[in-house]
Structures are given as C-alpha cells and as structure tokens.
Amino acid sequence: MCESQLPTSESISSTQESEPNKRMKMSVTASPPSVTLSIPSTSKSHASCLICKKPGPKLIVVTQYARVRAFLRKKMFVPAGSRCCPKHIADKEFTDDALQQMQQTNPDTNINRTSIVELLQQTREFALRNESIRLNFDDAKSMDNEDYYNLTGLTKDQFDELLSYLKDVDIRATKTRSVRTCIAILLTKLRCGMSNHLLGTLFGMQKWQIRRAVLTAKHALMLNFVPHHLGFSHITREDVKENHTRPLAKELLCTVTENPVILVLDGTYIYLQKSGNFTFSRRSFSTHKHRPLIKPMIVVTTSGYVVSVLGPYLADSKNSDAKILTHMIETNVEEIKDWIKEEDIFIVDRGFRDAETLLNDIGIHVEMPSFLPRGTKQHTTEEANATRLVTKLRWVVESVNGRIKTWNYLDRTIPNSQIPHIGDYVRIISAICNKFRPDVSTGLESDLSTAAKMRFLSKEVNVLKEYVETNGLDKRQVRWRKIDASDTSIAFPQLSEEEIRELTMGVYQIKLAKSYAQEHLDKDGTYEIYVNNDHDGILRAKLQSRHTSAKTYLLWIGFDEINIKSWFCKCKIGSRVVGMCSHITSVIWFLSFARHRENPKIGVRSWCSYVDDAAALPVDDSDSDEDSLVGNEEE
Template identity: 50%
Template sequence: MYLGIFLLKMRSGMSNQLISTIFGISKSSIRRAVSTVISALMKNFVPQNIGLQHISRQEVIENHTRPLAQSLFGNAAQNQAIAVLDGTYIFIQKSNNFHFHRRTYSLHKGRPLVKPMVVVSTDGYFLTVVGPYLADYRNNDAAIFNHMLRSNIEDIKNWFQEDDIFVVDRGFRDALTVLEDFGIKAFMPHLLAKGEKQMPALEANASRLVTKIRWVVEAANSRIKRWKYLGHTLPTNQVPFIGDYVRIVCAISNEYLAPLSTGNADDDEALATKMQYLAKRVNSLQTFVEENALDRRSSNWEVAPDSLNFPKLDEEELRNLTCDVYQVRLCPSYMQEYIEGDADILVHKEHPGLIRVKLQRRHVTSKKYLLWIQYSESTVSAWYCKCSAGARVVGVCSHIASVVWYLGFARHNGGSSSGVQNWGDFVKDAAIIDVPDTDDSEVEE
C-alpha cells in the first residue's frame, strides 16, 4: 500500500490532503508512507538500476548504444562508449532565505529552480543523475560538468576511458578543454561566429549530425517530467528529496520502460552513410541565389498557380528528405499562415522549377525568412533558407520542410490545416478598438 501511495503521488502530482481523503488516512500517515518508500527504494532498488556503478561500460556499448550514433561518431574497432548529457530543471518555490533564493534563481528561466545533470546512453537509458545543483551563473552546464569530472563523482574518470564520446549542447562549450584534457571526444552543435546571421553550410551540416543523436536526452528529460509531481513547482521543504525523486523515476524508467530510441543496424548504417555523405557537400542553391541576387530581385517572380507541377511525395519520402520527423510535425502550423493568405508561393519566370516563399518566424512577429526550393517533376533537388540553419543539406530546416510538405503531400491528401486551431477568437486584443453598433434612429440630429 505504501508503494502505491508513493507512485500515485509522483505520477499524479496530487497533494497529501487529496491522497489522504482518497485512502481515508491522515496526512501524517501519507508523509510517513512516502518517507518509508523513498528510504527503501534508495537503499535497494535505485543502486541496481541507475548510477555508473550499476552497469558496466561494455554492457552500455553492446546493449545501449544505437548503431546510428556509433556509425556517425564512433569507431567500432575502438570500442567507444557514447553518452549524451544535459541539465534538466525542477522548479521550486521562492525561499525566505534570501541567500538560497539568489543562488537558485535562474535568469534564463526567470524563476527559482534546481538542476539535476542527466547522463543517458544513445538509446535513452539513464546512466546516472548527478545533483541537483544550484541555478545561478556559477552553475551552468559547463561548470556542473567540470565539477563532476574534477570531483570524480561515481568514479566517472575511470568508468569513461580515453576516446569515449560525449554528445552535448552549446551550454557545455566552456567544458570542452577539460574534456580534451581527459581524452574525451566531444561533439557539440556549432556556434554562430560574431556578426554572423547564418551558419556556413558545412558547419550547419555538422550540427545536424549532433542534433540527430542529442535529441534523446531531451526526450529523457521529458520522460522525467511525465511524473507530474516533478513537473510542478515544489515547496522548498522538498529540496532535500528532489535528487532522490529524480533518481527513483529514472530507475523505474530503466527497469520497466522501453528504450526511447531504437534502430535496425542495417537501416541505421544506411542513414549514417547518407548523412555523412551529405555533410561534406555545400549548398549549391545558396550559391545560385547569392550570385543572382534572387533575394532582392522581385520582378522576376510571380504567384504560383494552383496547378503548380510540384512532385507528389509520400510520408516515407518526406522523412528521407528531412532525416527526422520533428520538422514534419511543425509543418501544419507553419503553413497555416500561407493557407490563410498571409504568405505567397512565388515561381521564377525564367526558371519554372524554382520557387520562393517568405514564411513568418514562429517566435517573433517582426521576423520572416525567405526560402527557395528547386525541384523537377519527380524530386526536390535543392533548397536554401535564410534562417540560421537554412544552408544545411543534411536534412532541411522546418521552413523548407513546411513548404515541401504542403506542396508535395498535404494538398493532395486534404490535411493542410489539420489540428491547427486559432484560439485568438476567444481572447481580447487591446490593439483593436471595438466600436458598438449605433441605431441611426436614436442619433440626435
């Protein structure tokens, strides 16, 4: 019964008051049940299912490394372990201890929180969770990772060996030199150079290889937050137990849930070969656009007819083009503005197989991106977008994917705006003045 109470609390996020009402016992009994279960799980269950010492390095390589990651970044002959790292957030209430409040206040999130550091394999298996850490500028992802290495938490320096691989995000950039000192290879998306608005094609391609593998840690963090108690803002008196809560739910995930990322060895090898080949190519359409000033000359473009001879694509061809499904999921939302008449698809008068579209950026009203797509009757052959990652040829950005999805798939299948609802009709807009209707008969002359 105690275990059921604990799991109900973690999974549903219910308060002790509500749970006590459901079970017909006092709140003190609920607190005692939760405390008892935490102690028991942390003593017996958690050490067997999470932490670097619960699993051997060789077992991770053989059973928890996706072939795609090994093909993109590893070398099977070197027997390398590949790990993906990221910090996650557990929000807490404001503390009346001002020093603690300052140290846990995140300027990035604009609220107090603590940060566990999550380390997963490339199939989403939780290797370990360290922390939680404070949230101020002294505890960014790079500083936390440096602390893990220099403190040799869970004997991390002996568990990982020279030439092993860490896949990280840009928040770890200040830890790269430390990783090199320990002989660890790090792969991170490229940063925009000062003054640049767009990554060069080769750097954008290399970044796409990283994000193809790194997404699994984001999905793992999301799996933690599915336990609704950890998705709530916790009272400060729960801070001592947050690390235990996170480790327990991660251990449960390891023991009972399916891997987040799986792949057939042959399919993964074929995809890796394709992505590595594309990663070495520059964007030929970008060169053509820049040499012919197609971003400035508007007289050579006209609105595309409804009968535009764009190649018809199926879902498998779309996935092959994007190298993922994430961009495809965003397509209906991006194309809604085109469907509602806020964007035009233009075709070049002299090059019928070349179209241009200006799409609204989803986060910023004042920003729009120009994009170009080159196609033939049977295939989409080239693309280029002015967004920061739009020069890549390893997959496509969401803007390119949206236009291709609409022209090649949705308009033939009646799903162009499926699932996209504008809820603004139910919310007032202070920028619009509502003038009430006036009955002319009641107006005095």
C-alpha cells in the first residue's frame, strides 16, 4: 500500500470524533414517538360511541377524513381508531348534530408523528382545494342560504329541488365539475351577469370548461324543467281562472255570467351589441329605444304568473307588438288558438292597436288604454277613467319584466354571440319564477270593494272640471293669492298615507308625488300654490313637468276641513275621477301629510353638486348689456 493511502493520525482522530458528534446531533433533532399538544380531544373507545356513548356492536371506525374535518370545524382532535354510530356520519364526515354533541374529554392530546403528518397533509389538501375552488357548491356546509340566493337567485332548498328535475344522463359529472356545479355556473352567470373569464376564476375552471358547463346546464333545464313550468301546454285554463286571476280583474272586466281567461301581453327588451352584419343591424334596431335589441313576448296572468314566453323577435318596424301578436295567432305558436276561447280577454297597451281587428274576429275582447284624438290635449273624463281601469291591471306585466331583469345578465348589453341562447335564458328564468317565486300580485281582501268603487267612479263626471271651465278659473284675469305651501293657516284636511292611497287607488302616484314635492322645496323650484277669495274651498297649484322644462301644469283641488272633494289637472289624464294624476297627488300628499311631519322624507337625493354644469358660467355684465341692446334694435 502506498504511503499516501495509509490513514494518518489526524484522519483517524477526526473520524473517531465525528461519530459521537453525529450521534449527539441525531439525539437532539429526533422527536419522541408521541408528543403532547394543547389541543382538546375526545375519548377513545372501541366499545362505545364517542358521541352518544352507546355500546356496540354496530359501530364504525371514524375515518381520517372525518377526524380532520372535525378538527377544522370543532377545533377538537378525535383519536385514531375511535368509533361512533353510523347515524353520526353523513357525506363522509360528522353531522352538525354530532359536532354539537361532541364533548371534550382531555384538554391535551397525545399524538404521534404519523398522525401529525397525516393531519398536516389533509389540512394542506383542504387549503389547496379552497384556494383553487372559490365557490364550492358540492360542499353543502360551505355556503348558507344567503350565499346561494345572492349567487343563483335560489335558496339552498330551492336549488336542491331544481336539481331533482335533472337526470344523470343529461349532465355528466367530470373531474372538474359535478352536476351541482354545472347548474350553479349557469345560474350564477344569469344572476350576476358575469363573464366566462370571471366565472372561471371563481369556480377554478378554464373558460372553455365554463362555456361547456353553461350549454350543458341550459340544455338539461330546457329539456326537463322548463316544460313543467312554462308554456301554454303546462297549465290549464281552469287553473289560470281559479289560481292565477285576481278578483279585482274579474270584478272590473267580467259580468256575472262570464268566466273568461284574462291575459296580459307585452314585449320586453333585451339589448344587444352593434352588429357588423348590416342586415341584422337594421332589423334589430328599435326606432323607439334608438338602439339594437330583440323582443321576447311575455304572456302573464293578472296575478303575474308567466303563462308563456314567445320569441324573441326582431325590433324593426315590421316587428311591432301588433305584428308579433298577429304572427302568434296566424302561425298558432304553441297551439295558442286551441288554448284560448271566445270571450277571453287580452289586456294590452296601445302598441297592439293594429291587432285589435284580428282578435275581435276570433272572439277575443281587447282592453287597451284610450288614444288621445288628434288636435286635442287632454282625454275626456270618460276616456281617462276607462284608461285607469286598464292600467290598474296591466302594470303586472311590467313588474314581471322587472323581476326577470333582476337576473342581471338579461339587464345588460348582451354580446351578439349569445343571441341563439337568449330565448332559452328568458324561459329558464321565467320557469324559475313560476316555480319558486310567489305571484307578483295576489288577491287582496279589499279587491272586491276597490273594484266596486272604481266601477262606480268610472261612470261619474268631473264636477270640478266643469266648475273651472264654466267660471273661467283657468283664465289669466282671475286673481289668485300666492301662499307658501308650508302655511298652516290654510284649512287643508290632514290625512294619512293610507287615506291618500285610497284616493289615488295605487301607490305609483304617491312615489312620484314625493319627487314632485322635492322640486317645489328647492330654492329655485316653480311649485306654487294659490287660493282665491271668491271661490272658497278651491286651491290652485302649478307644477313643473318632469319630462319637459318648458311645460308646466295647472291643477285645482276642491276641499274642506275634513275631506278632499274633487280635483282637476290640465295634464293628459288630469280629468279622471278614478284616482288622480301624480301632480294632484303631490299637492295633496304635501299639504295633508308631509308638512305635518317633523322630518318627512321628500324625494330622493340630488347628485347635481357632484357633477360639473357647463351652463353655470360667469356672466359678463357688459356683454349682457350689449346683447340686450342688439335685441332691442332687432325688435
């Protein structure tokens, strides 16, 4: 052996010294077989249940998954090998009742290295799963009812009931999403109006996976859910008459011997992007809304139950509401001609006027607001009263349209690539509303008395209108004395909002009245009140139009110290006696109710101070003088 290869004394000594040191280091870093941690733990028993303490023999061993979930939710460690009754386990973990009954036996836990590693590994997997999946509809305990409703428009129980309509063959579960997740993605998209990119972030999926999930869920709901809750074939005429027709509608429109079906029809608007296809761009452009859109036709009952959704249709002049209804009848869509019968009543707006002849030919009665004859500025009292009877019932379809738009996807400008699916989306939402929402307007106990009152008043004349026109109170030469609306010397009756609602026969006028009164209270407002000493008990006011700055309306109110006797306004519908217009309501609401309150809520907040006004420019006196001189010279 070479000398260089022989071990030296230094190498021998270093080797001899390194072995003890190495053993010492290992003894310091190595942990004992088990350690004691300050974590509460339950009892460990093979013979009895750790929850209810009942003895076997049908006990099951608590799995590692259930033990980790109990630690995360209860902050209590369940020893390995512990057993419990099968009823305490659901979905592979302890039930809520079991966690509440779980009791601490020891304040500390003796846990070995293997259990610590398993606990850390399971906790890591839960953390990674929650990091990649922000919304987890598969875990029933991860979200409460409020979360479900905010995201999907349904409570947790309603969501589960919706899933009961679906079959496994319609939606195939994959590694990335379950059936619940698939339906949740579609409803979240419709409810929140989110893009597929954002949904992919929330659900931990790719954009193309979101798109496939939405289409799959839409197809399954259209096949198995929508036909049970939407369409003329899903409901009988008798069901509509008995369960979805307001008594108010029957009293106002039907005779004692008749029992027809009463339907309310109107189109809603789904706004679109501008299209590069010029033909479609022209056909989808609405001259009424001045933007591209398509129109689904909504057919509802007087209680707000959606009978059917037809279309969507184009929005050009060839697709007016009247032509859409004509197309529905002539093509017998959904076999509508077999469903409706003679003497049935359709409540529509003025846009359906060209279809009235067709409906009359097949025996359908049409109820429509009156038209203002050319050359006139105001409806007669009879026309205004008849219009109020119609609008008292027709508002429900507008409310249904608003309910559908609470699913924000349909309330926004939709990409043109989604046009093939819009009709299905509207039908799915309408079916959900029918199934899980109460009717917009239910029968009230006061319906019969309200209907009788409205029918009686509809035959009356406006005596104050005749008095004003006969005595020339609308002429300029009549002297009126201006007073402050807050003047308590005026002997105007004091009423509650409920009593005012009985006069207006609706709540819409009261809502607008507060905004009209707000403009009066502004320092630059034009809301003025006048009294005339020659005509006791008559008050005159002038209100600014909410639509046109150059237009104001004169109105008169007859009153005494106890009651409001009569009213008359110069607006289009101001001569009616079945209820009153918002202008008259504004004066009555302020004088009889608001001014007697300490801090009444009048109108809504004005945001003008937060926005620049280009009209508010400093005026140069010299320039204004020159302008006035030029004006005089021109005159």
